[in-house]
Amino acid sequence: MIQAEDVVKHYGDVHALNGISLSVDRGEVYGLLGPNGAGKTTLVRILATLVKPSSGRCLVGGIDAHQNPMAVRALIGLAGQSAAVDDLLTGRENLEIVGRLYQFSRAEARRRADDILERMSLTDAADRQVRTYSGGMRRRIDLGASLVGRPEVLMLDEPTTGLDPRTRNDLWQLIHQLVDEGTTLLLTTQYLDEADELAHRLGVIDQGKIIAEGTPDELKERLGGDRLQASPANPADMERTKAVLASVGDGEPYIDERRQLVSVPVADRIKSLLAAGQSFEDQDLALRDLSVSRPSLDDVFLAITGKKAEDSSGEGETA
Ligand SMILES: Nc1ncnc2c1ncn2[C@@H]1O[C@H](COP(=O)(O)OP(=O)(O)O)[C@@H](O)[C@H]1O
Ligand SMILES: [Mg+2]
Numbered sequence: 001m002i003q004a005e006d007v008v009k010h011y012g013d014v015h016a017l018n019g020i021s022l023s024v025d026r027g028e029v030y031g032l033l034g035p036n037g038a039g040k041t042t043l044v045r046i047l048a049t050l051v052k053p054s055s056g057r058c059l060v061g062g063i064d065a066h067q068n069p070m071a072v073r074a075l076i077g078l079a080g081q082s083a084a085v086d087d088l089l090t091g092r093e094n095l096e097i098v099g100r101l102y103q104f105s106r107a108e109a110r111r112r113a114d115d116i117l118e119r120m121s122l123t124d125a126a127d128r129q130v131r132t133y134s135g136g137m138r139r140r141i142d143l144g145a146s147l148v149g150r151p152e153v154l155m156l157d158e159p160t161t162g163l164d165p166r167t168r169n170d171l172w173q174l175i176h177q178l179v180d181e182g183t184t185l186l187l188t189t190q191y192l193d194e195a196d197e198l199a200h201r202l203g204v205i206d207q208g209k210i211i212a213e214g215t216p217d218e219l220k221e222r223l224g225g226d227r228l229q230a231s232p233a234n235p236a237d238m239e240r241t242k243a244v245l246a247s248v249g250d251g252e253p254y255i256d257e258r259r260q261l262v263s264v265p266v267a268d269r270i271k272s273l274l275a276a277g278q279s280f281e282d283q284d285l286a287l288r289d290l291s292v293s294r295p296s297l298d299d300v301f302l303a304i305t306g307k308k309a310e311d312s313s314g315e316g317e318t319a
Pocket of ligand 2: 041081157158
């Protein structure tokens with residue numbers, strides 16, 4: 001349903017996309033996972049016909065997005081980072097206007113708006129101006145607006161960034177429902193847990209390139225699965241902590257200064273946790289925390305690119 005072939009986009013000297021190819025089957029959820037500035041929004045806007053690529057080809061539902069943008073627009077719904085809804089209008093008015101843009105009759109636009117308000121649990125707020133909505137309600141009305149045309153293909157650009165965990169979860173449930181109904185979904189996110197929750201298949205994007213692709217499980221396996229993390233009670237003990245993790249882990253430990261911890265990939269979580277506990281005890285090294293967790297996006301990036309996600313917009317300072 002979605003196909004990108006070697007898509008390149010340059011803005012002057014800025015190489016936003018450096019040759020992206022991907023394809024998404026009907027009914028599939030494809031997650032594009034990557035940090036700020038990786039090129040996610042640029043790709044989504046190109047696929048949605050809003051931006052022209054410098055080179056490469058995009059097909060949506062088999063139709064060339066740049067030769068026949070109107071036909072592609074009829075197939076897709078897009079909910080972006082910059083909300084498309086008008087603050088000064090009510091939720092219902094916003095949805096009705098979208099319906100009118102699709103050239104539905106006044107009655108049909110009204111019917112669809114009511115349906116969507118109901119699904120998005122916004123019926124009670126339907127007649128309030130959108131500017132009075134909470135962050136979660138705004139995302140829901142924005143998602144709702146993308147559904148008015150009952151699109152076969154939905155593109156969601158960071159649908160939950162900045163939301164609190166509960167509100168995120170509500171939105172995930174809504175997205176699950178849409179997928180259950182057969183919608184093909186391209187989703188971008190900065191969060192591994194979100195990609196994990198929603199995507200059937202993932203592409204990890206960095207500096208305008210897809211650097212890894214697979215199911216969430218495949219990627220996690222490849223990334224070394226679980227990670228053992230330790231925070232010394234005294235920040236001066238980082239290097240000693242690193243040495244302990246090097247001896248009990250199954251890979252190269254690294255120091256995450258921001259989170260004040262050291263982490264290392266482990267093959268057997270329990271065995272490594274016990275060995276680390278014993279070793280810290282033996283060395284009388286006091287800890288603030290010791291735990292095993294799934295890889296964070298930082299870890300994913302470190303494993304694939306050998307550098308931290310935050311550094312990825314800079315040029316090769318790290319090996
Ligand atoms: N209109 C534009 N003009 C110039 N540079 C742009 C423009 N849009 C995006 N970029 C640059 O392209 C790169 C990718 O941006 P973007 O696609 O927004 O990334 P993401 O959505 O993953 O955060 C960034 O370096 C960004 O600054
Ligand atoms: Mg973006």
